[in-house]
Amino acid sequence: MGLPGYAGNILYVDLTSGSIRKEPLDAETARTYIGGAGINNKLAYDLIPPDAEPLSPQNAIIIGTGPFNGTIIPGSSQVMVIYKSPLNNAFPHSNGGGYFSHFLKSSGYDHLVITGRSDKPVYLKIHDEDVELCDASDLWGKDVFETTDELRQRYEQCSVIPIGQAGENLVNISVTQIDKGGTLGSGGLCAVMGSKKLKAIVAVRGTKGIMAADPKRLQKLVDEILTRVKNYHLRDEMMKGGAMTMTSGWVPEGALARNSSVFLLYPPNVKEIQGQIYEIHKRSRKKIACITCPMSDKDRLNLPERGILTYDTAVFAVGAIMTASPAFGHRAESSPLDRYADALRFFDVVNRFGIDRVYSFEGLIDFVATLYEEGIITKEDTGGVELSREFDALLKLTKMAAFREGFGDILADGVVGAAHRIGKGADKYIQNVIKGQFVIFDPRVSGFGPMQFEMLVYPGRPLGVAAAMGAPSYSPGWPIKELVRQAERCGVPDEAIGRIFTDNSFNVGRLAKHGEDFFNLFDMFGQCHRLYISRFYSMEILAELYSAVTGIEVTPTDLKAASERVWNLWKMLNYRAGFDRKDDEPPEIWFQPLKGEDKEYNLKDYFFAAPLAREDVDRLLDDYYDERGWDKKTSLPTAKKLKELGLDSLVSS
């Protein structure tokens, strides 16, 4: 155990040959890329050819922890994964909670690299030195929850990354949950696992410890954070309602179906219904925390009167109402209990099969339902399935997609792939899609703030919330003073603040770069960036924690530079796979009015003050690339920038 904060090894598993080996994590790599997403990027750059077929043995699954994982730092639960996505051929990152990151390190491994392809179904078991590929024939065909429970019964204290039927059937829009609660792999991770015949990865709790370089300093910092957490004014209520407590205010006047250009208006008494749903939710919920998390936003949901017992990664008010909205079969007279029960049933089905509801499936269903209503596709195309917006049809289509049955085979390819296969101009109906996934916020409704801008430029997938300045910038219209305070917390240097903010506005493109610098560090450390917990951290606190854990004294400026290095490497990884400025362009639909019942929504800035035309967004993209030191035409990091970050070897590669 040499490096404080690290387990000290990288585990390599080749499924083709069955070879398993470990190599020491060298100190220089750890210092340069820190860990998590940082070292993942380095491994992916070195090991996955840019033109690798995502579902071929050439693709690798790279799983990484960071130096905070394994410690008591609140929220240090996240494990990172990178692979080449079968959905869009990019290299998306994703992270997930549960216990996996800590349990992997407790066996002595910081990173895990899985290559090749097995002939028969296997699962990978990791328990200290005992690393084994085990026969998974009896697990093949089981869903995400069944697989997790079965493996838990075999190994008791273990953490499981399983795949459901969607992964087995190479569904591009597959996703999984670690330990029945931590979503992982939006972009088709499970299809990649399925192509390798890898049913699950099991990290059994090991016996190795993680040292901190300065235990007393670390303890003091953790104590201060926990005190602030416990005194947080919304915490008591959140312990009852989970994520729904904090997202109830996000419910707008109507639900925007992801693909649609129209609002599906909520009933006039939506607030009342929402309040009733919230009460049902609170009595149904058992709070579940990822390891080290004092905010417990995972849910076990028990609705015995409807025979429902399920788990979810965090039930949001918006999701619960939307799922029972007209897009998905809600009847206007549905009671709050009916709506909530329908939502849970749907969540249960998609989570068990392992389908990505949030970034793909909800929008996809709306997309094909629209095509059906427009006569672009008929019953002949769907194999006789009535593509109605009824709840039963939704459940039927979910199963068809998971098993690639009939029309479900087309759905399984994701919206871009589906449009291509349908033909007949179906691609013209794709809306609100960036890099092959649906965005979660339409900026015509929510304003063009840091989160919405981030959806454009985030490499690999349109993730907005993970790197976008954090709360309070998620909600539109906060005063400039608050936003500047927020920027200072996130380590934006004074000279940049002067460049970004005016008295009554800010440059969202330039600001986005700095949000990325801050939140990328969470992904490098193994820290959760959800707002409930990340709000208690600042760039200074992160620098203090990193110094205390590893013994490497850093300043916020040092950390920011390390983060920028890792982000540029990630950008190069995606650029090399063909992703450039054209992939960061906004969807055309954003520049057309969104028609509500009695008003129109148009793209405006974060304050809903200034209308934004396409040229304005293009200029903001220019500013973002300029702030990053990237070429404005191509988005390629300049040689100067790469050299400045010590990435000389990537120049003109």
Next chain:
Amino acid sequence: MLEKTAKKSTLLINADASKCAGCMTCMLSCSFRLDSTFNLAAARIQVRKLVNHPNEFEITFTNDCDACGICVKYCPYEALTHQRARKEV
């Protein structure tokens, strides 16, 4: 569900697994106190995640737990409470 811990001390720790969210902060704090290392396996308090259990988790203590109470201090969910043990008559 209440479970008791060591006899060595005049203190004891009550655990209420129905309040436990499974964050295992108690285990990390325990092992850290013992030898400044975070080691779940070495902790004298053990939180186990169970399949099909109404509480989801079970909390137990090893025989060498001395009821120091560090786990009580760090539990964010008030699932652990520290009490002075009644003298056995």
